[in-house]
Structures are given as structure tokens and as C-alpha cells.
Amino acid sequence: MNPKRKQRLLIILGLVSGLGIAVGLVMYALSQNINLFFTPTQIAKGEAPSAQMIRVGGMVADGTVDRDPQSLKVAFDVTDFDHNVRVTYEGILPDLFREGQGVVVQGRIHSGQFVASEVLAKHDENYMPPEVTEALRQSGKLDQMMGGQK
Amino acid sequence: MNRLMVWLPLCIFAILVGFFFKGLSLNPNEQPSALIGQPFPVFGLTDLMTGERLTREQLPRQPYLLNVWASWCITCQVEHPYLTQLSKQMPVVGLNYKDTETAAKNWLAKLGDPYALQIFDPTGRLGLDLGVAGAPETFLVDSKGVIHLRIQGEVNDRVYAKKIQPVLETIQ
Amino acid sequence: MIPEIGHFALVLAFAVSICLAVFPLYGYLTSQDGFCATAKPLALMQGLALAVAFGVLMYGFLAHDFSVKYVADNSNLDLPWHFRMSAVWGAHEGSLLLWALILAFWGVAVALFSRGIPDHMSALVLSVMGMISVGFLAFMLFTSNPFVRILPFAPGNGADLNPLLQDPGLIFHPPMLYMGYVGLSVAFAFAMASLISGQLDATWARWSRPWTTVAWAFLTLGIALGSWWAYYELGWGGWWFWDPVENASLIPWLVATALMHSLAVTEKRGLFRSWTLLLAIAAFSLSLLGTFLVRSGVLTSVHAFANDPERGVFILGFLVIVIGGSLTLYALRAGKVSEPGEFGWISRESFLLFNNLVLTVMAVSVLLGTLYPLLVDAVGGGKVSVGPPFFNAVFVPLTAILISGMAFGPLAKWRQSDDPKLYRPLIITLIVSVLVGLGWPSLLAGSYSISTAIGVTMALWLAIATVVDFKKKVGLYGGLTTTLARVEKGMIGMWFAHFGLAVMILGVVMVENHTEHRDLRMGVGDAQRLGNYNVRMTDLAVINGPNYVADQATFEIYEDDQLFKTVTPQKRRYDASGMVMTEASIDSGLMRDLYIAMGEPLGDGDWAVRLSVKPFVDWIWAGAFLMGLGGFISIMDRRYRQKLEVKKDEASGEEAPA
Numbered sequence: 001m002n003p004k005r006k007q008r009l010l011i012i013l014g015l016v017s018g019l020g021i022a023v024g025l026v027m028y029a030l031s032q033n034i035n036l037f038f039t040p041t042q043i044a045k046g047e048a049p050s051a052q053m054i055r056v057g058g059m060v061a062d063g064t065v066d067r068d069p070q071s072l073k074v075a076f077d078v079t080d081f082d083h084n085v086r087v088t089y090e091g092i093l094p095d096l097f098r099e100g101q102g103v104v105v106q107g108r109i110h111s112g113q114f115v116a117s118e119v120l121a122k123h124d125e126n127y128m129p130p131e132v133t134e135a136l137r138q139s140g141k142l143d144q145m146m147g148g149q150k
Numbered sequence: 151m152n153r154l155m156v157w158l159p160l161c162i163f164a165i166l167v168g169f170f171f172k173g174l175s176l177n178p179n180e181q182p183s184a185l186i187g188q189p190f191p192v193f194g195l196t197d198l199m200t201g202e203r204l205t206r207e208q209l210p211r212q213p214y215l216l217n218v219w220a221s222w223c224i225t226c227q228v229e230h231p232y233l234t235q236l237s238k239q240m241p242v243v244g245l246n247y248k249d250t251e252t253a254a255k256n257w258l259a260k261l262g263d264p265y266a267l268q269i270f271d272p273t274g275r276l277g278l279d280l281g282v283a284g285a286p287e288t289f290l291v292d293s294k295g296v297i298h299l300r301i302q303g304e305v306n307d308r309v310y311a312k313k314i315q316p317v318l319e320t321i322q
Numbered sequence: 323m324i325p326e327i328g329h330f331a332l333v334l335a336f337a338v339s340i341c342l343a344v345f346p347l348y349g350y351l352t353s354q355d356g357f358c359a360t361a362k363p364l365a366l367m368q369g370l371a372l373a374v375a376f377g378v379l380m381y382g383f384l385a386h387d388f389s390v391k392y393v394a395d396n397s398n399l400d401l402p403w404h405f406r407m408s409a410v411w412g413a414h415e416g417s418l419l420l421w422a423l424i425l426a427f428w429g430v431a432v433a434l435f436s437r438g439i440p441d442h443m444s445a446l447v448l449s450v451m452g453m454i455s456v457g458f459l460a461f462m463l464f465t466s467n468p469f470v471r472i473l474p475f476a477p478g479n480g481a482d483l484n485p486l487l488q489d490p491g492l493i494f495h496p497p498m499l500y501m502g503y504v505g506l507s508v509a510f511a512f513a514m515a516s517l518i519s520g521q522l523d524a525t526w527a528r529w530s531r532p533w534t535t536v537a538w539a540f541l542t543l544g545i546a547l548g549s550w551w552a553y554y555e556l557g558w559g560g561w562w563f564w565d566p567v568e569n570a571s572l573i574p575w576l577v578a579t580a581l582m583h584s585l586a587v588t589e590k591r592g593l594f595r596s597w598t599l600l601l602a603i604a605a606f607s608l609s610l611l612g613t614f615l616v617r618s619g620v621l622t623s624v625h626a627f628a629n630d631p632e633r634g635v636f637i638l639g640f641l642v643i644v645i646g647g648s649l650t651l652y653a654l655r656a657g658k659v660s661e662p663g664e665f666g667w668i669s670r671e672s673f674l675l676f677n678n679l680v681l682t683v684m685a686v687s688v689l690l691g692t693l694y695p696l697l698v699d700a701v702g703g704g705k706v707s708v709g710p711p712f713f714n715a716v717f718v719p720l721t722a723i724l725i726s727g728m729a730f731g732p733l734a735k736w737r738q739s740d741d742p743k744l745y746r747p748l749i750i751t752l753i754v755s756v757l758v759g760l761g762w763p764s765l766l767a768g769s770y771s772i773s774t775a776i777g778v779t780m781a782l783w784l785a786i787a788t789v790v791d792f793k794k795k796v797g798l799y800g801g802l803t804t805t806l807a808r809v810e811k812g813m814i815g816m817w818f819a820h821f822g823l824a825v826m827i828l829g830v831v832m833v834e835n836h837t838e839h840r841d842l843r844m845g846v847g848d849a850q851r852l853g854n855y856n857v858r859m860t861d862l863a864v865i866n867g868p869n870y871v872a873d874q875a876t877f878e879i880y881e882d883d884q885l886f887k888t889v890t891p892q893k894r895r896y897d898a899s900g901m902v903m904t905e906a907s908i909d910s911g912l913m914r915d916l917y918i919a920m921g922e923p924l925g926d927g928d929w930a931v932r933l934s935v936k937p938f939v940d941w942i943w944a945g946a947f948l949m950g951l952g953g954f955i956s957i958m959d960r961r962y963r964q965k966l967e968v969k970k971d972e973a974s975g976e977e978a979p980a
Contacts, residue, residue, distance in 0.1 A: 019686070
């Protein structure tokens with residue numbers, strides 16, 4: 001094998017193995033950093049891990065939003081109309097946050113409460129976060145959404 | 151080796167296309183209504199035009215379309231001529247969604263009223279029961295009051311041929 | 323009547339694009355010069371037809387023609403005129419029209435500025451661009467026609483433009499971004515033309531280099547504008563969210579950056595030929611893929627504003643034809659490409675190879691992170707999301723690796739460059755930047771930050787190394803003016819771009835590590851200390867805008883007890899859509915931005931308020947601007963404007979292999 005061909009072969013091998021290692025590391029980083037999605041029912045059944053960052057989607061249950069009068073602390077229930085999850089959050093809620101609207105919260109379960117680090121509200125009238133739809137579909141309660149309301 | 155390497159990008163792309171295709175069918179925007187195969191939800195509202203009380207029992211006893219519309223919805227205006235045409239073949243029931251009475255009546259006065267009934271739902275209560283995300287949406291309901299199809303967005307001849315007609319044939 | 327003219331112009335452009343795709347290619351394959359010669363006039367005609375279509379749509383917006391559905395959906399009687407203009411590309415149909423117009427514009431540019439290129443080659447290039455145009459125009463005409471009308475009853479008023487997009491940033495961001503995205507089609511077309519003709523030597527690299535560089539520069543500015551827009555309009559003060567739509571623009575940018583560097587090697591040394599071809603295909607393919615991701619709704623994102631599965635199937639089919647076709651052609655032809663010439667293990671070639679490797683890994687990891695939720699969902703793994711922690715974990719170390727290469731690369735010579743003397747200036751550079759970098763965080767308030775120290779060191783090292791390289795060239799040419807006159811403009815462009823990256827990294831490091839941030843409850847009369855500032859809310863009022871009503875708070879900012887500025891952030895509610903928008907107040911400065919935004923009303927006249935001091939945040943966009951400027955400087959080089967004969971001479975000149 002002449003030196004030129006040898007160099008090319010080495011470069012190609014180097015590139016392929018470099019890319020391979022990189023992709024491997026990337027996949028590892030991915031597996032460490034993804035946020036799994038859970039429905040309120042799954043959380044109520046204890047299927048969600050505590051201490052790990054997860055996402056929960058559903059509707060903000062009517063009449064459950066409590067604000068602390070002194071600070072930006074707020075608590076509300078996220079529901080899939082089967083089960084509710086109590087969410088606490090400190091910070092500014094998004095412009096589209098409202099009772100009865102779809103919401104996705106990201107955070108950790110901490111002694112029975114969901115402590116949110118981020119609250120994402122749905123973006124416009126015609127768009128519902130896919131997670132919310134998924135949660136409502138899984139609970140089969142899209143049709144009964146008004147059922148609990150007085 | 152080089153000869154084989156050059157095919158690698160194509161192979162990777164082919165795999166990606168497979169995933170994309172799958173991803174399209176998983177499209178989060180095609181929200182399957184939980185109501186497919188379920189009876190039409192119970193409601194007690196009024197008729198927009200007559201002001202009389204409307205309930206589930208007054209809905210047509212033959213296959214019909216339930217069209218969710220509002221005067222603030224531009225696409226509703228686009229599909230309106232087509233629905234008018236369709237109303238000659240089968241009943242079209244209107245569900246006036248999150249609208250005001252005056253605006254809705256003006257809209258119908260201007261564009262024509264092909265609707266067999268006009269359920270007035272200013273608060274979106276029935277809309278929520280139906281899982282409506284926006285307007286327009288159209289539901290196909292059979293003679294027993296079971297929902298068979300949900301269409302989000304405009305109804306036109308293409309949608310009719312591709313989606314409504316096949317289902318309609320099975321329930322007639 | 324007028325909208326029909328636009329519709330007709332669109333159909334005409336479609337017909338012309340079919341001719342453009344077919345005739346020159348047929349002419350080339352059958353060696354009939356007459357057919358080849360149709361390419362340029364057809365490209366001009368297509369450009370003209372699309373300009374008419376675009377003008378008609380814009381007229382529809384300016385004249386409030388609500389019988390056009392697209393206008394009715396995206397405009398309103400109360401919308402100010404400049405937003406009515408930018409509303410033309412504010413939603414799906416119009417932005418596609420802009421895309422097609424820009425593609426045609428690039429075709430016109432190729433037709434006008436390709437006098438140095440053999441006719442059969444420019445004919446092939448225009449033909450390939452015509453094929454892309456056919457796909458896009460078909461997509462527009464069959465699934466997303468902007469000229470669809472609401473007849474016979476036109477609505478009296480429109481639904482209004484999405485308030486998020488009612489912003490000066492949107493006037494320039496999409497056109498810039500599309501200039502970049504679509505500009506990459508020229509490099510793609512050149513690569514395809516050389517694959518079709520089998521002329522796979524380095525000449526195509528020379529021809530497509532300026533086009534790639536200018537597209538890259540537009541892409542850089544477009545992304546920077548988008549980031550700036552997100553910073554002050556989305557209301558939360560972030561400058562990059564790793565959102566799928568943003569990633570869709572970043573991935574082609576990374577690949578285009580790799581392509582620019584790889585083209586240099588291919589042009590100067592004739593090496594990496596098949597790799598460069600692949601990058602040219604990949605860069606444009608990935609910008610198409612970005613369009614697919616945004617338009618199809620495969621990935622949902624905060625600003626994917628037009629989602630439709632049917633359109634998705636169409637775009638996917640189009641992607642399969644364009645990308646699949648080009649990769650197949652590549653596979654068939656590139657295997658036969660010879661790679662003449664050798665290079666040493668330490669040489670400019672090897673550094674550029676290293677650059678390409680790192681940039682490719684970056685692009686692949688962003689792509690993987692973006693697609694991962696889709697991949698998991700497709701194999702039934704449920705819904706997951708990938709957030710900023712992943713991207714930061716991957717991107718930060720890779721950037722550090724990239725920068726170390728960027729310090730060495732420009733100093734290295736072609737072929738063989740293992741003389742340690744060459745790199746000696748870097749030792750002093752490194753010592754200086756490590757010392758300053760280590761000292762830097764201790765000048766700042768708060769606890770010592772190691773990541774700031776490392777980040778500042780990297781940025782300084784790159785900046786000083788760039789200056790060292792510049793000074794070396796000045797020494798070589800004897801004087802600043804002679805250097806600027808005689809050195810290749812690409813070299814000057816590179817200095818600007820590399821220096822710009824250093825500026826940007828400094829901004830990123832400072833913002834990410836030293837932003838001072840408070841979310842708090844405030845009412846009239848409340849004050850809050852923030853860094854050196856004292857912020858006091860003095861008034862709350864309701865303001866009527868042209869198409870919105872706003873709650874407006876007035877804040878007085880005191881610096882050392884001196885009133886320094888009064889700002890008025892707003893919370894707007896747009897009349898037509900009822901959408902609520904946050905208008906932040908930002909006091910920009912060289913060393914910091916003071917950011918105040920209103921959150922939500924909390925009752926009793928209190929509001930949730932977000933206060934931040936963001937050090938060096940404007941450096942991010944200033945750096946990006948320098949990078950883009952570098953790109954534009956590069957293409958001023960005289961040799962890109964010379965005729966064919968001269969280029970042949972140059973090809974055997976000093977730098978090329980014997």
C-alpha cells in the first residue's frame with residue numbers, strides 16, 4: 001500500500017470512528033437529558049419516577065389556582081379528568097395560562113407534589129400541545145371534559 | 151471500500167425518510183376525537199334562529215353533518231358555499247361556536263342559511279364536550295346519533311370525496 | 323381581478339420553471355447549444371413572473387383586499403402599513419411565495435453573473451435550480467395557493483396578523499434567512515451540474531465558492547436576527563431556545579460553514595472532492611429538511627405557525643425526489659472521483675479537515691437531538707422531549723474543541739506545516755488569554771465562575787490568535803494598506819468571521835453565567851435593587867394602540883440614586899385575535915442590557931414583573947454581524963469577477979499542485 005492510500009485509509013477510518021464515538025456520546029447525552037412525559041393518571045398511580053425531571057400535560061382544573069398574596073408562588077391542579085396533580089410553581093406564568101386551558105408543566109415530583117420549573121401554555125386557540133391531547137386521549141375523557149363542572 | 155462508502159449517505163437518508171413518514175402519520179395535529187364511535191353528547195341549548203330549546207332528541211334521524219362554525223372564523227366563510235351545496239343532499243346541522251347572537255345572525259343573513267338546525271353555543275360548552283379545538287370542524291353523525299368522523303378545517307369536494315363519502319357509504 | 327393576475331403569474335412561473343428544468347438539460351445531453359441557451363432567458367422570465375406574483379400579493383395587503391383568503395387571514399384594517407408589508411410572508415402561503423421568489427432571484431443572479439463559466443455548465447446549474455423551483459411552485463399551486471379568494475362575499479375585515487409577528491424583526495428576519503437557505507441551492511446546483519457532467523475536478527469548487535459564502539453570510543445574519551427577535555419579542559429575555567425551528571436553521575448553517583472551509587481545500591488543493599460534493603448536497607438538503615420540519619408539523623414547536631399533514635406528505639415526497647435523487651447521483655458518480663495530491667498530518671488541510679469533522683459532529687448532534695422525540699415516538703416509545711441541557715452538554719465542549727483548531731488553522735501552511743516556529747506566537751497568546759481569563763471572573767460580582775474563566779479564555783485566545791495572524795500578514799506584505807489591497811479578500815473575511823465568533827462567545831459566556839435575574843411582585847411605588855440599579859414602578863396605565871389595548875407600567879431606573887432612565891413595558895391584548903403579548907422594555911448598552919417585562923396581573927394593582935441585567939448580551943449579535951460581514955467581504959475578491967481565461971491561468975498558479 002503506498003503512503004498516499006495508507007493516509008486516506010487512516011483518515012477515513014479516523015473520521016468514521018470519530019463520528020461513531022461522537023454519535024455514541026451524543027446518544028448517551030440524549031438518554032441522560034430527555035424528559036419523559038406522564039399523564040396525571042400515571043402520576044396518581046405512582047408510575048412516574050420521583051426526583052427525575054419529567055413533563056406532565058393536561059388541563060388546568062377550574063377553580064384550583066391559588067396564588068400567594070405576597071410572592072409569585074402559585075399552585076394549581078393539572079387534570080386529565082380522571083386524576084388531578086397538584087403543581088406548585090414560583091415565577092411568571094405564560095401569557096396564555098388560564099383555567100380550563102391546556103398546559104404542559106416540566107419539573108420534579110417532590111413529596112407528593114409536582115414542583116414545576118417551567119410552565120408552557122398552549123400557543124393559540126387552535127393549537128393544543130400534543131402531550132395534552134395525548135393525556136386526554138389516554139384517559140378517554142375528552143368527551144367528559146365538562147362532566148365534572150357544575 | 152470507497153465505492154461502498156458513497157452509498158452510505160443515501161442509506162441514512164432512506165432510514166430518516168422512513169421515520170418521517172411514520173412521523174407524519176403520528177401527526178399531533180390530527181387529533182383523533184375520543185368521540186368516534188360514541189353517541190352524540192347530551193346537551194340542552196337553544197336554537198339560534200328560533201330561540202327554542204334544543205336537545206339531542208331533536209337532531210335528525212338520518213345521517214347528517216354537524217358543522218362547527220363562527221362568524222369570526224374566516225375559513226368557515228370559505229367552506230360555506232360548499233356546505234350550502236351539500237345541504238341539498240343531506241341535513242347539515244350548525245353549531246354556532248363561541249359567537250354572539252347578532253354577529254352570527256348577520257353572517258347567516260348575508261351568506262345564506264343552509265342549516266337544518268342551528269345550535270347556539272356561545273360559551274363553547276357543547277364544543278368542549280365534542281372536543282372541538284377550533285372552527286371550522288365538521289362531524290359526521292349516523293341515524294342512531296353515533297359520531298363517525300371528525301374533520302378539522304375546511305370541508306370541500308376533495309375532503310368530501312376522500313373522507314366523508316367512504317364513511318357515509320358504510321353507515322347508510 | 324388583480325389577485326387573478328398574481329395567480330396567473332404564478333402559473334406562468336410554474337410553466338417557465340418546467341421549461342427551465344427540461345430544455346437546458348436536454349440541450350446538454352444532446353449537445354444542442356440552442357437548448358442550452360434558453361436557460362438564462364428562462365431564468366429571467368421566471369424571476370419576473372414571480373416578482374409580479376409577489377407584488378400582487380403585497381398590493382392585496384396594502385389595499386386591504388380581504389377577498390383574498392390569505393390577506394383576510396393575516397391582515398386587518400387596523401394593522402399598520404409596514405406590518406401589512408411584512409405580513410406578506412407572515413404565514414405559510416406567503417412565506418412559500420417568498421421562498422420561490424428568492425430561489426428565482428438566485429437563478430437570475432446566476433444567469434447574470436456567470437459570464438466566466440462555460441455555457442453548458444451554467445445551463446446545467448440553472449436547470450437544476452429550475453427543477454427545485456418546479457417542486458416548490460407545484461407545492462404552492464396545489465396545496466398552498468396564496469391567491470385563493472373568498473367569493474362572492476368578502477369579509478369586511480381580516481383576522482389580523484399573529485401578534486408575535488407584528489414586529490420590525492419579522493420584516494427582515496425571514497427574507498434574510500431565506501436568502502441563506504435558498505442561496506445554498508446554488509452550491510447544490512453547481513455540485514449537481516458537475517456530477518451530471520462528470521467534470522469533477524476542482525473547477526466547480528471555484529465557481530460555487532462565492533455563492534456559498536454569500537448564502538452563508540445571509541444565513542448567519544438571518545439566524546442572528548431571528549435570535550434577536552426572540553430576545554425582545556417572545557418576552558422572556560432568552561436569546562436561543564434550542565427550539566426545533568431554530569435548530570432547523572442552525573443545522574444547515576453548521577454544514578454550510580463546513581462546506582465553505584472544505585471548498586477552500588478543494589479549490590486550492592484539489593483535495594476532499596467527493597466530501598465537498600457531499601457537503602454541498604447536504605447543506606441544501608438540510609435546509610429543505612428544515613422547511614419540512616417546520617411546515618409539516620412533524621415536530622411541534624413554539625413558532626411552527628402552519629401545520630398541515632397533507633402538505634407534509636407533499637414536502638416529504640419532494641424531499642425524497644430532491645435529496646434521494648441527488649444522493650443517488652452522488653453515489654453513482656462520486657466513487658470514481660480521484661483525489662490527487664497529498665498532505666502532511668500537520669498542515670492547513672488537516673486543520674480544515676478537523677474543522678469539518680467537528681462541525682459535522684455538531685450538525686449531526688443537533689439533528690439527532692431535534693429528531694429524537696420523533697424517532698422515539700415512531701418506534702412506540704411514547705412522548706419525550708429533549709431540552710436545552712442536552713444541546714448545551716454537546717455544544718459547549720465541541721465549540722471549545724473547534725476554537726482550539728481555529729487558533730492554529732490560519733497559521734498553518736498548505737501541504738506540510740509541522741515547523742513549531744509557525745505556532746510559537748500562539749504560546750504567548752495562550753498565556754495572555756489564560757491569565758486574563760482566570761482573572762476576569764474575579765472582577766465580577768458574585769462567586770468565582772470556572773466556566774466563565776474557561777469561556778473567556780477561549781474567546782480571547784481566538785480573538786488574539788486572529789489578530790496575530792493578521793499582524794503576521796501585515797508584516798509579510800509590509801504595511802496595513804498594502805496588505806488590505808493585496809491579500810485575498812477571503813482572508814480579510816476570515817479574520818472578521820473568526821473575530822466575530824470570539825466576540826459572540828464572549829457574549830454568550832457572560833449572558834449565560836452572569837445574568838442577574840428577578841421575578842417578583844410589584845405595585846406602584848415598589849422599588850427593587852438590581853445590581854447597580856434601583857428600579858421603581860411609578861405608574862400603571864391603560865394605553866390604546868392602533869390594533870391593541872395595553873396595560874403599561876412606568877418604571878424609573880436609578881443608577882447611584884440618579885434618575886437614569888424611564889421605561890414603559892406593556893402587556894398588550896390584540897383586538898382581533900384576543901392574543902396577549904408581552905412587550906419588554908430593554909435598555910441596551912455595550913456592557914449590559916437592562917430588561918424589564920410585565921408578567922401577569924396579580925390583583926390589587928400588583929403585577930408579576932421580570933427584571934434582568936444581561937451583561938454583554940448585544941455582543942452575541944454584534945459577533946454574528948461581524949461574521950456575516952466577513953462573508954460579504956470575502957466575495958468582493960476580484961478573481962471572482964474575472965473571465966474564464968484568467969481563471970485557467972490561475973488554476974495552475976502558485977498555490978495549486980503541480
